[in-house]
Amino acid sequence: MAQFRAKKLDLGGFVNIKIIRDHTKRKVFEQNEPERQALRYIIRNTSLPQRMRTQAQLQLTQMHCYTQPTQIKNRCIMGGKGRGIMADFRMSRFQFRMNALAGNLPGVKKASW
């Protein structure tokens, strides 16, 4: 959603629309996380009145989808790919291979035995 997007691009490195979108979702989630956690606490607290808990449930479900953590997907920082990402290196499997063979990833070595 364009209303959340930064007015000026704040990303370096590889950029495409999917990365911009994912980055925006991450930032929106970060901003709304305390509110979400507070609502989640109210929902899970059985000592609070049932009415209040139901209202909190409604409020949580009516928040914008960009505030949900499930919307966030790890993408390759080198090429923007969405599948086959190694979370430790934030790269897709092929980019990981290329960078590892080129020696750009400290401590990564091709196995041979």
Next chain:
Amino acid sequence: MAVARNRVVDLMKVQCRIFNTIFNPTGERLGNKVLRARLKGPALASYYPRRVATFKDLQNNYPEWQMYNEKEEDRLEHIQVLKAKGKGAPKKKRTAAEGKKQQKRRK
């Protein structure tokens, strides 16, 4: 020897006061685990590499300095060569009439 229940509860109460935790002897679901969890937003938001200072920023900050942007100069030179060969990009159409003229000529 079994210890009386109220003694254990008293101990728990003191423990909770000292360590600043919630006193909940009946094991009710109070949702405190949500509050105890750390926020993961900052870690998630710092996933992609952020924008750092570019050559253009440097140039804008220090206009009095002489700088040579090799990549940009190479690009401009390449465009010059293409234009000299007559292979450059076509001129941008500013009005609708200009675009129409082109279409008619093609027919």
